[in-house]
Amino acid sequence: MSQYFAGIDLGSTMTKAVIMNQTVLASVIGPTGPEHRKLANQVMEEALVKANLPFADITYVVATGYGRINVPFADKQITEISCHARGVSYLLPEARTVIDIGGQDSKGIKLKDGRAVDFVMNDKCAAGTGRFLEVTAEGLGVKLEDMGKLSLTAKNAVRISNTCTVFATQEVVAKLAEGAPLPDIIAGLHEAIAARVYSMVGRLKIEREVALTGGGAKNIGLVKALETRLGYPVLVPPEPLLTGAIGAALLGKDIVREAVEKGEALLRSERRLTEATFFT
Amino acid sequence: MTEEKKPEERKKRKTATEAASKIGPIVKATIGGTVRAREEGKPIAYSFICCCYDEIIRTMDIVPVWTENYAGVCGAKRDAQRFLERAEAENFSRSLCTYALCGLGFDAWREELGEMPPESPWGGQARPDMMLGSGQILCDPRNKWFQAAQRYMPDVPVYDVGLPWPPYEDDYDYREVQGYYVKYIVEELKGLVQFLEKHTGRKMDWDRLSELVDLADRTWNLIWETYELRRAVPTPMGTGDAMNTMVPIVFMMGTQEAYDFFKELNDELKHKIANKEGVIPDEKYRLIWGGGLPSWFALTDFNYFNSKGAVFPVETTYRMVEAIYNFDIDLSKITDPLEHIAWRWVKFWTYWYDRAKKRPGSHPDVERLIQYIEDYKIDGIVMHEAFSCRSWHVGLIWQLNLLKKVYRDIPSLILESDIVDISSYNEADTKARIDAFIDTLEAVKSKGR
Numbered sequence: 031m032s033q034y035f036a037g038i039d040l041g042s043t044m045t046k047a048v049i050m051n052q053t054v055l056a057s058v059i060g061p062t063g064p065e066h067r068k069l070a071n072q073v074m075e076e077a078l079v080k081a082n083l084p085f086a087d088i089t090y091v092v093a094t095g096y097g098r099i100n101v102p103f104a105d106k107q108i109t110e111i112s113c114h115a116r117g118v119s120y121l122l123p124e125a126r127t128v129i130d131i132g133g134q135d136s137k138g139i140k141l142k143d144g145r146a147v148d149f150v151m152n153d154k155c156a157a158g159t160g161r162f163l164e165v166t167a168e169g170l171g172v173k174l175e176d177m178g179k180l181s182l183t184a185k186n187a188v189r190i191s192n193t194c195t196v197f198a199t200q201e202v203v204a205k206l207a208e209g210a211p212l213p214d215i216i217a218g219l220h221e222a223i224a225a226r227v228y229s230m231v232g233r234l235k236i237e238r239e240v241a242l243t244g245g246g247a248k249n250i251g252l253v254k255a256l257e258t259r260l261g262y263p264v265l266v267p268p269e270p271l272l273t274g275a276i277g278a279a280l281l282g283k284d285i286v287r288e289a290v291e292k293g294e295a296l297l298r299s300e301r302r303l304t305e306a307t308f309f310t
Numbered sequence: 311m312t313e314e315k316k317p318e319e320r321k322k323r324k325t326a327t328e329a330a331s332k333i334g335p336i337v338k339a340t341i342g343g344t345v346r347a348r349e350e351g352k353p354i355a356y357s358f359i360c361c362c363y364d365e366i367i368r369t370m371d372i373v374p375v376w377t378e379n380y381a382g383v384c385g386a387k388r389d390a391q392r393f394l395e396r397a398e399a400e401n402f403s404r405s406l407c408t409y410a411l412c413g414l415g416f417d418a419w420r421e422e423l424g425e426m427p428p429e430s431p432w433g434g435q436a437r438p439d440m441m442l443g444s445g446q447i448l449c450d451p452r453n454k455w456f457q458a459a460q461r462y463m464p465d466v467p468v469y470d471v472g473l474p475w476p477p478y479e480d481d482y483d484y485r486e487v488q489g490y491y492v493k494y495i496v497e498e499l500k501g502l503v504q505f506l507e508k509h510t511g512r513k514m515d516w517d518r519l520s521e522l523v524d525l526a527d528r529t530w531n532l533i534w535e536t537y538e539l540r541r542a543v544p545t546p547m548g549t550g551d552a553m554n555t556m557v558p559i560v561f562m563m564g565t566q567e568a569y570d571f572f573k574e575l576n577d578e579l580k581h582k583i584a585n586k587e588g589v590i591p592d593e594k595y596r597l598i599w600g601g602g603l604p605s606w607f608a609l610t611d612f613n614y615f616n617s618k619g620a621v622f623p624v625e626t627t628y629r630m631v632e633a634i635y636n637f638d639i640d641l642s643k644i645t646d647p648l649e650h651i652a653w654r655w656v657k658f659w660t661y662w663y664d665r666a667k668k669r670p671g672s673h674p675d676v677e678r679l680i681q682y683i684e685d686y687k688i689d690g691i692v693m694h695e696a697f698s699c700r701s702w703h704v705g706l707i708w709q710l711n712l713l714k715k716v717y718r719d720i721p722s723l724i725l726e727s728d729i730v731d732i733s734s735y736n737e738a739d740t741k742a743r744i745d746a747f748i749d750t751l752e753a754v755k756s757k758g759r
Binding site for chain 2: 111115142143147149151
């Protein structure tokens with residue numbers, strides 16, 4: 031009988047779920063916004079529909095991300111550092127360093143033999159995170175998803191000196207008023223984030239190959255800015271938002287295999303998709 | 311209005327040792343004692359820790375008010391914000407040392423009212439008769455804080471003791487210059503004694519000073535031997551407790567009470583070791599607190615580490631002693647008490663220099679970490695970057711990088727917050743970092759199995 035493993039990653043802005051056996055059978059990405067964050071169960075339900083599986087058939091469920099402890103139907107909670115490490119090692123075995131630029135934080139992970147052996151996190155300040163781009167995009171009146179392509183047409187990136195997101199927004203609006211072209215301003219924003227992330231991850235002594243994950247990896251302008259900082263290309267997985275959830279599912283698979291090898295019983299939660307418990 | 315803000319409720323940290331659990335009441339009684347001393351007309355001096363003048367003021371029966379300690383108490387009781395805000399309103403920058411800001415805010419408020427600010431933690435910080443600065447190479451508030459406090463207490467004199475030590479360079483022997491430093495410190499201490507005699511009308515009793523210097527030497531040795539007991543597996547005492555037991559080291563040196571405290575702790579640790587009683591029953595990861603002052607408002611984080619199977623048998627923070635008998639000079643032969651104190655100071659700060667010279671590219675602070683990592687069987691290193699304390703924290707990341715370069719890679723965690731300012735702290739993020747760190751420790755350990 032086939033075994034199926036689910037990974038659910040409750041990030042600060044997006045909730046991601048995958049269902050795997052030997053490969054990824056189904057994946058769903060949904061927003062975690064205030065009205066949605068209780069609904070991790072719905073994201074999982076969508077993934078089950080896509081995989082054409084009842085929840086009872088899932089052998090093991092691992093939750094990760096900042097909201098992992100609030101998922102009542104998970105069998106185990108594992109930190110996003112471990113899950114990203116496992117997911118990236120599976121998707122990009124040659125990666126030695128992971129840079130994850132998420133909605134509310136960014137992190138660097140050093141990999142060895144497929145596991146995280148060191149990490150750094152920026153969670154104190156929006157600078158260096160997706161939130162920085164979100165806020166400044168709003169200030170510029172540009173759609174977030176258009177920022178990357180727009181920046182590629184820049185002739186001369188504008189220097190953004192403020193690391194504070196709020197003041198940086200004022201700064202870009204002022205630059206716009208001075209007549210700086212929009213692509214040059216956006217390219218400057220990408221350079222500012224790349225500089226911030228590079229200096230933070232630099233603590234780990236970055237080793238090639240470098241994998242870039244999280245929402246930031248979907249922004250081609252930011253990818254280019256980071257590559258310029260690093261001096262070489264980065265690896266981006268096919269769906270950079272899913273590495274944490276894939277890693278969670280794979281770690282679940284590892285747990286089951288280890289338990290079987292040791293002849294140990296598995297502790298599992300009830301297979302009932304109830305709401306996450308953020309506000310109780 | 312800042313005056314109307316109430317402190318947040320505080321969670322109490324669980325201690326592993328009986329001795330550590332006694333520290334809170336000791337500090338409370340000491341602070342209350344300073345307030346009573348003021349009422350009784352005893353001479354009171356604002357003082358700094360690691361100041362070289364512990365035995366001097368104890369000999370002259372001057373009551374110390376440890377201003378850093380009081381700021382830490384306000385932080386631990388989560389009641390520092392109103393004093394920080396008061397200092398900011400007085401035009402002090404929020405990026406200054408928050409010990410100093412808390413103290414200056416408190417002083418400004420107390421002097422304005424002519425009495426303690428409402429509901430001051432543990433009765434408040436007594437108004438001093440004098441303020442004794444204690445400038446070190448690293449920490450500028452130790453020179454400037456009390457000078458700034460004169461803005462509110464212009465009648466209170468300040469004496470600033472300069473306490474340098476030879477800098478580390480790998481291409482010279484500090485012994486070539488150490489004598490100059492000792493002479494300088496002795497002159498500074500002589501000046502302090504004259505200052506104290508003038509402002510108290512009391513004469514220094516040099517024989518009693520020698521007795522207290524000897525007592526402090528014996529206390530140093532006892533502290534060192536007691537902390538070395540923590541090498542045991544499982545360790546009987548962690549850094550969380552050491553953030554309590556630092557009190558006799560830095561606020562009670564030169565007193566019989568400090569010696570007796572460590573005698574009791576020594577006995578307790580030996581008993582625990584004999585019975586294999588650890589901080590936690592199942593010790594999985596042994597960590598070093600490798601630098602940084604703690605967040606006084608978040609000491610329960612040490613309990614969180616414990617809940618994950620992690621213990622801290624050793625720390626560099628507040629371990630401000632070495633065994634006197636391990637120095638390369640026989641201090642017992644230096645009979646002049648001021649000279650004795652000066653040599654002890656210089657020898658403490660240069661203690662790791664020779665080891666550092668033996669390892670190319672290393673540094674004394676890194677050698678200390680390496681020695682502790684080996685002696686205490688350490689799996690990982692945790693540091694705390696307190697944003698407001700530049701002097702003690704600016705080199706931490708550099709030390710960590712150098713450690714990994716000249717010694718070996720070791721899992722590390724950098725916590726970011728402050729000593730007193732709770733607005734810099736995010737409990738959920740801190741726990742997320744600790745969780746991830748535990749994962750990396752497990753990954754590294756499982757590879758070694």
